[in-house]
Amino acid sequence: MLTRSRRRLAYLFTLAMGGILVTFAFVVYYFLVRERLRGFDLTLKNETQSYVSEFKYPLEKGEGQYRVEFGGTPLTSSSDMLKGFEFACWYNTNKSPLKINDNICPAQDLVKPGFQTIQFNGYPANYQQPLFRQITSSIQNGNNKIGYIIVAKSLEPVQEKLANLRFYLSMGVPTTLGIVGIVGWFLGGVAMKPTKRSYEQLQRFTADASHELRAPVAAILSNAQVGLLAPVDNSELPRQRLENIVDISKSMSALIGNLLFLARHEGRLNTKDLRSVEIIGLLKNLSDEYQLIAKEKELNIIAEVPSQEITLLADQDLLQQAIKNLLDNACKYTPEGGTVKLKAFSQMRRISIQIIDSGIGIPAEDLPNIFERFYRVDSSRTRSSGGFGLGLAIAQQIVKAHGGEITVDSIVGEGTTFQVCLPLRKVSNQT
Numbered sequence: 001m002l003t004r005s006r007r008r009l010a011y012l013f014t015l016a017m018g019g020i021l022v023t024f025a026f027v028v029y030y031f032l033v034r035e036r037l038r039g040f041d042l043t044l045k046n047e048t049q050s051y052v053s054e055f056k057y058p059l060e061k062g063e064g065q066y067r068v069e070f071g072g073t074p075l076t077s078s079s080d081m082l083k084g085f086e087f088a089c090w091y092n093t094n095k096s097p098l099k100i101n102d103n104i105c106p107a108q109d110l111v112k113p114g115f116q117t118i119q120f121n122g123y124p125a126n127y128q129q130p131l132f133r134q135i136t137s138s139i140q141n142g143n144n145k146i147g148y149i150i151v152a153k154s155l156e157p158v159q160e161k162l163a164n165l166r167f168y169l170s171m172g173v174p175t176t177l178g179i180v181g182i183v184g185w186f187l188g189g190v191a192m193k194p195t196k197r198s199y200e201q202l203q204r205f206t207a208d209a210s211h212e213l214r215a216p217v218a219a220i221l222s223n224a225q226v227g228l229l230a231p232v233d234n235s236e237l238p239r240q241r242l243e244n245i246v247d248i249s250k251s252m253s254a255l256i257g258n259l260l261f262l263a264r265h266e267g268r269l270n271t272k273d274l275r276s277v278e279i280i281g282l283l284k285n286l287s288d289e290y291q292l293i294a295k296e297k298e299l300n301i302i303a304e305v306p307s308q309e310i311t312l313l314a315d316q317d318l319l320q321q322a323i324k325n326l327l328d329n330a331c332k333y334t335p336e337g338g339t340v341k342l343k344a345f346s347q348m349r350r351i352s353i354q355i356i357d358s359g360i361g362i363p364a365e366d367l368p369n370i371f372e373r374f375y376r377v378d379s380s381r382t383r384s385s386g387g388f389g390l391g392l393a394i395a396q397q398i399v400k401a402h403g404g405e406i407t408v409d410s411i412v413g414e415g416t417t418f419q420v421c422l423p424l425r426k427v428s429n430q431t
């Protein structure tokens with residue numbers, strides 16, 4: 001239980017830190033993208049300004065439109081003189097390209113000043129699509145605004161840097177999370193220490209108290225029993241009293257026994273304390289044993305177990321105790337003439353043992369609490385049968401101690417099925 005709390009603490013700590021870390025990584029990435037783009041845009045703007053100033057834009061005589069000239073001669077191709085740009089296109093204020101022989105620039109529907117990120121189609125699908133940053137800025141001829149220039153530059157250097165950053169983040173975040181998990185586990189251990197200490201103290205106290213109570217209760221019981229054996233006068237009163245003392249002492253002794261049991265067998269059993277147990281034989285013996293009890297109550301006990309032997313690692317006495325508790329309940333809560341079935345089958349390296357009865361059943365609202373200590377569905381129905389509400393808690397504790405699980409299914413008036421699932425661990429040469 002404490003290990004589970006520690007694991008949970010470490011898990012929640014890692015989850016919380018992970019959330020913060022991932023958010024932080026996203027924020028850092030977002031601001032770095034913005035920062036790099038801003039730097040890129042600034043350089044692009046400066047380069048465009050000095051680029052534009054290298055050209056002249058004289059008015060073409062007769063044709064009434066501007067052309068682009070470099071060093072006194074008209075530019076022959078729009079792909080000439082790119083100076084590191086992906087393309088450069090000049091437009092007049094009517095959005096049609098300025099005159100350049102062999103002009104590859106398309107007429108633009110939109111000439112919007114400012115920056116834009118664009119992508120060219122035509123690259124293979126599996127190729128990392130390169131992005132380009134384009135700037136649209138106005139060009140002047142003297143004081144006249146004669147049009148716009150659009151230049152574009154590859155964003156590859158920025159993309160490369162961001163890809164590197166993404167790589168470092170995708171490696172760094174999981175590694176840091178792993179470290180956080182380990183630290184969380186360690187801190188969980190430190191935080192659980194006082195709880196563990198008081199829990200152990202409490203457990204020791206319950207065990208000691210139960211142990212110490214056993215002797216006086218046993219003394220009361222034996223004295224009362226001796227008193228009953230002695231010849232008594234005609235009065236029924238002392239005899240009745242002694243019988244009451246015997247009954248109460250027996251019940252107290254059972255309660256103390258159960259409490260001691262719960263305090264002693266907390267947690268998972270150590271594998272070196274387990275022995276190989278032939279479970280089918282054990283179930284058959286139990287079914288024979290309960291035939292006698294069943295006869296008194298006119299119950300029908302059926303054993304439905306595989307014919308071949310199945311061996312598992314277990315503490316035989318404890319396992320027997322768990323199944324007995326379930327069989328006791330099945331017999332207790334099944335009216336005369338009913339049936340109690342003990343069924344077993346193995347599947348996927350596990351063995352399932354079912355105790356099915358045709359008894360009074362358990363209401364659905366009680367099922368989630370049924371394994372709690374001292375929980376009784378209806379105290380009136382259990383008082384007559386003398387239960388303390390510890391039988392199922394003990395059965396569950398034993399099954400869990402073996403690494404298994406216990407479940408229940410019930411319909412009121414039709415019956416109840418308890419299922420115990422146990423792992424079939426490899427049996428070494430233990431006896």
Ligand code: ADP
Binds near residue numbers: 333386389
């Ligand atoms: P108790 O010793 O009181 O029987 P348990 O822990 O064994 O305590 O069971 C808890 C409660 O669950 C019981 O009070 C009983 O009402 C209910 N219960 C357990 N097994 C059965 C069953 N097979 N059929 C009906 N009710 C059951």
